Structures are given as C-alpha cells and as structure tokens.
Amino acid sequence: MNQSELKQVAAERAALFVEDGMTIGLGTGSTVFFLVEAIARRIKEEGLHIQGVATSSRTANQAAELGIKMLDLNDVDHIDLTIDGADEIDKHFQGIKGGGAAHTLEKMVAINSTRNIWIVDESKLVPVLGKFPLPTEVIPFGCEQVFKRLEAENLHPHFRLDADGERIRTHNQNFVIDLHMGAIKHPHLLKQFLDSEVGILEHGLFLDLVNTVVVGTQDGAQVLDAKR
Numbered sequence: 001m002n003q004s005e006l007k008q009v010a011a012e013r014a015a016l017f018v019e020d021g022m023t024i025g026l027g028t029g030s031t032v033f034f035l036v037e038a039i040a041r042r043i044k045e046e047g048l049h050i051q052g053v054a055t056s057s058r059t060a061n062q063a064a065e066l067g068i069k070m071l072d073l074n075d076v077d078h079i080d081l082t083i084d085g086a087d088e089i090d091k092h093f094q095g096i097k098g099g100g101a102a103h104t105l106e107k108m109v110a111i112n113s114t115r116n117i118w119i120v121d122e123s124k125l126v127p128v129l130g131k132f133p134l135p136t137e138v139i140p141f142g143c144e145q146v147f148k149r150l151e152a153e154n155l156h157p158h159f160r161l162d163a164d165g166e167r168i169r170t171h172n173q174n175f176v177i178d179l180h181m182g183a184i185k186h187p188h189l190l191k192q193f194l195d196s197e198v199g200i201l202e203h204g205l206f207l208d209l210v211n212t213v214v215v216g217t218q219d220g221a222q223v224l225d226a227k228r
C-alpha cells in the first residue's frame with residue numbers, strides 16, 4: 001500500500017469510533033478527507049444522527065457537501081470526539097500538527113473535546129519530534145520582530161510561502177512561521193516559551209492532548225491508546 005492508502009486504512013478504522021448522537025470534531029488534511037467520506041457513508045448506511053464541528057473551511061465544505069450537519073464551535077456545548085491527522089507523533093503520544101496551517105483552529109477544537117483520536121500512516125511515528133518543521137501562526141503586526149526573536153533563540157524560523165513565493169495566510173489572515181530547529185529534546189519547555197511569545201497566536205506542538213492514535217500499516221490499522 002502507498003502512503004495515501006495507509007492514510008485511508010487509518011481513517012476508515014477511526015470512523016468506527018463514531019457513535020449515534022455524537023458531536024464530532026473533524027480535523028484537516030488528506031487523511032481527514034478519507035475520514036469525512038467514511039463518516040458520511042456510515043450516516044447514510046446506518047442512519048446515524050451526528051453533527052460535526054470543522055477545523056477548516058476545506059473540511060467544513062467537504063462535510064456539508066456529503067450531507068453531514070455542521071455547527072460552529074461557538075454553538076455546541078461540548079464535542080464528544082475529535083478525529084484529526086498529525087505530522088509527527090513520538091512514543092509519548094506528543095505531536096506536531098499544522099502542516100496544513102490549520103493548527104490554531106485544530107487546537108481549539110481538540111481542547112474542547114472529551115476524546116481526541118489521531119489518524120496517521122506509519123511514516124508519522126518518530127522517535128523524537130522535530131524533523132517536521134514546527135508551525136507557528138503569527139499575527140502580521142510586528143511579525144518581523146517575532147521572527148528576529150525566534151532567530152535569536154536558534155529556532156531557525158522561515159515564513160511559509162505559497163507556490164508564487166507569497167507568504168501564506170491562515171484562516172485568520174495571519175502568517176505561518178515554520179521552525180526548522182531539528183530534534184525537539186524538551187517539548188514542554190519549548191511549548192512554555194512559544195506560549196509566552198507575544199505575537200505568536202498558536203503553535204503546532206500538541207502535548208498531552210491525544211488519547212488514541214490509529215496508524216495505517218501494511219498489516220492494517222493499529223489502534224494505540226495513550227495512558228492519560
């Protein structure tokens with residue numbers, strides 16, 4: 001199976017965690033694309049009544065087109081389960097997200113969820129976080145100063161650019177600065193620093209958040225539970 005097929009294996013297994021009556025957080029990315037299709041299929045075939053909260057307009061549009069009832073995060077009192085992709089996961093179930101620049105909305109939905117499941121192909125499991133550049137979302141005002149401070153901390157910042165060489169904009173019209181720092185030896189300390197940096201709206205370190213990881217492997221889907 002190629003990487004895309006492994007993503008689909010993970011997504012279809014995770015869709016089985018959805019139960020009738022649930023409010024489901026839907027992440028963003030190519031793995032979640034398969035998830036949304038699988039959930040829509042279950043709704044049709046099994047008559048499930050579920051409602052979704054999306055983490056991007058991409059996911060919201062796909063889900064609505066497939067007939068999934070979608071609500072705004074402001075309009076729900078809780079989310080039972082959020083299923084999302086990830087860019088890297090280490091053996092302690094800590095992760096990096098934001099490859100699709102949706103990490104701020106994804107983190108907001110995740111922290112408001114009773115349970116979080118990540119769906120990944122096996123290439124996303126790593127011994128140490130940091131090979132994947134860590135995304136941050138920065139507000140445009142004063143962003144060059146934020147960039148300089150990140151440089152001074154040896155975090156190797158790069159503004160993320162689109163195919164035309166323009167700085168990409170997030171859903172909130174902010175910029176993304178990716179940190180190419182290599183191995184993240186102390187993720188909690190880094191999180192503390194990034195949380196306290198004025199001008200950084202949010203970053204892609206997702207620590208102590210995920211409950212279950214569903215991995216697409218050549219032998220099928222593997223379900224791994226975090227002890228939290």
Ligand SMILES: O=C(CO)[C@H](O)[C@H](O)COP(=O)(O)O
Pocket residue numbers: 027028029030031032084085086087096097098099100101102103106
């Ligand atoms: O964090 C994300 C978007 O901000 C995605 O979940 C992450 O980039 C994984 O994407 P994919 O499923 O396409 O590999």
